[in-house]
Amino acid sequence: MAIEPLADPSQDSFIRIEQDLLGDFALPAEVYYGVQTARALDNFHITGVTLSQFPHLVTALAMVKKAAARTNRRLGILSEANEQAISFACDEIIAGKLHDQFVVDMIQGGAGTSTNMNANEVIANRALELLGYGKGKYAALHPNNHVNLSQSTNDVYPTAVRLCILRSYGDLGRRMDELRVAMQAKGDEFRHVVKMGRTQLQDAVPMTLGQEFSGFATTIAEDIVRLDEAVHLFREVNMGATAIGTGINSPIGYSEIVVAELSDVSGEKLVPCPDLIEATSDAGAFVSFSSVLKRIAVKLSKICSDLRLLSSGPRAGLGEICLPAVQPGSSIMPGKVNPVIPEVVNQVAYQVIGHDLTVTFAAEAGQLQLNAFEPVIAFDILQSMAMLGRAIELLTERCVKGITANGQHCRELVQNSLAIVTALNPRIGYENATRIAKLAQTSGRPIADVVLDEGLLNAGELNDLLLPENMIRGQFSS
Template sequence: MEEKYRVEHDFLGEKRIEKDAYYGIQTLRASENFNITHTSIALFPNFIKSLAKVKKACALTNYELGDLSDMQKNAIIQACNEIIDGKFHDQFIVDPIQGGAGTSTNMNANEVIANRALEILGKPRSAYDIIHPNNHVNMSQSTNDVYPTAIKITLYELIYKLKDSLRELRDSFDRKAVEFKDVLKMGRTQLQDAVPMTLGQEFKTYAVMIDEDIYRLREAQALLKELNLGATAIGTGINTKPEYRRKVINNLRDVTGVDYESAGDLIEATQDTGAFVHISGILKRVAIKISKICNDLRLLSSGPRAGFNEINLPKMQPGSSIMPGKVNPVIPEVVNQVAFEVIGADSTISIACEGGQLQLNVFEPIVAYKLFTSINIMRRSFETLAQKCVNGITANEDVCMENILNSVTLVTCLNPIIGYEKSSAIAKEALATNKRVYDIILEQKLFTKEELDELLHPKNMVSNYKS
């Protein structure tokens, strides 16, 4: 019977590895040691592709410097290209949360690339005298510069996708702002009646809030272009040639199409996780603001008989196992929960970044895991909110107008015309008699119905507002 395993060794001893596996002994040890999330880094395909892009840039540089042969370079580059194209991701088996500052992830990439390169050359897996995971694939590198570089490349790409989902959501609110531009309703402060506005203005506000955060993400994204690639262990560039640092950044630019640059001080850049703290803070900001919008949507649609009932959210599913006819605002609710998760992740990231010591932060794996997860769930939730909720919102115009007519604060709008004293008297009578301000004004013949309706027209009620 054909042997199902091959044997690899490291300085700790030997282990049997499945014969067809592309990973090696260090990956296997890590998978055995870190069974934390019951997932693997394959959960983040962009990250695996980023690792392969870094390895490709490094291989090109080492070849240019005369340290890899044509055969070795070509095989490593082909293996990297295949991973960038989405192949062999199932071979990245280490848990995203791991000890060792990301070494297990780096070695997983090194071993898969080495063994696939050997296969390309017609050699058996583990023939490391020809292409070695450390000596060749990891040449001129350390986990401490490769891993954070791959994180930043991944974040740079993921933020583009997050901005796309935010633009979709912003555009949904913008369309509703136009659709509801003539729907007059009562504005509220502290959940109490304030002064009239249009539902279009309310929805336009949401679009503007989101647009501001798209800009903040664009600003934060720029911080990710500064890399410590070439720093190796602590930033001194040990085990690299003098030309390596400049050449590897140039090659990475060519591989990624992004104008990455080398940090001014590699020792500082290797230990400083400030960019991750900043990105996390922006994500938290976005989450908080979108969650507030979802709170508003749930409140404005509450009821329908005993709540605000000013808007209708699309009916997505029955809302109760016991109450027939009940429909819940499930889409805003799930987005709220995503926001809670992102806010919690920011706390984790803050503590992890603060916990770094001396020349390296060993907690970057949890930082990467939380950042990648936050962006992914935010992106999907924002697309869901736009497509399954906002796009289908309708206005209850009669309810909105009735709230205006019933509100005592309606007299605020008439202050400049009838004066504060008369307005106060009308408000007092409305409260005492439970009559509508609208009806009291007509009874006292302060205006004709036509005149009052003209005063209450949206263009007059919010005439000073400039969108």
């Protein structure tokens, strides 16, 4: 097989004519996609976000097509020359070439048929070049008859999306772990900074700022585990199902072989679904994974809201921590600096939560033997992953790593709080502690002064009980 370099589109501005069931269609001669892709371009002006903007998806499509070509050759229904041309074209796409030819909108009617045909046509036309033919000379190698042999959109598209997620989710997990490490580093740095813990925005009992940030690290670590668990659902793929799961137009044994080939091509351990009919209509794995993304978003947003509260002020709010100043905060108020990094992460979280609702509705709307709404499921999950990854990286690098503690202010808030009376419960009883808190609140005097005046404890006992370090550990003098 003669290997030709990719053509230079600037040197070819002629038109070629392709046909489909709707008739003739004129295409620029230099493009690698064909008539069905061109019709999708006309039909679906929806988001402006094309397949090419998700390179892991384009790569996954090429891997699926290469695995299918290799399987079809093994089973004797695709010639060696055509298999080699298809596989070489797929290898080029896997290496990052021709991605600009994947032009259809991510959201489309047809359950992903336009995406599948975009891949079939680009691969077919590049393979034709490799065989010495011009683009569109489909008698020698056809998008449907050869590139799509033994396949349907209904097994190719969900398999490619699953493979895309398997190959790309690690970026999100890595960034989450970097945030966990940064949070734990702050937990260690702030381990001696005593502050007031709060419930329902009211003073509760003392803790350390280090404990608070270590808690953030722990909750992020939990979500990394949940993400790793959920992604394994995508290792079951329905290749060989073809149209509805019966395997029509695919040879006997195709499903097992093509999944093994795809595992080899992709480097991911994949297995055939045990029930291809059920698998072709089911979107449960996407629902579960999207739910984990929502969980990450919810907890991340909660953390960011806490950071905004803890840094509020700086003089008229809590002011317990200082966030790094990354830009001026007002066009009218000089010196104002806003918590813009946590704010943008909050907004990303809200978007991801909305995406999860869309995925839920789209999964529920599948009818009979196919879910026609997998394109919006794929689009929203891939967007959520990308947005969360970028937001987490931003939060780590431009916010968390630069946070500082206002330690003296934190301690003063503890010492002046009425809530420290909780530490006296074991010695003076709940009713006396309540009365002391009320007297201190009414008079504006410190808790310690009121307790001494009431003669409930001596100074040594009181100092021991109200020592912040003892309250944090829950240890009291006998």
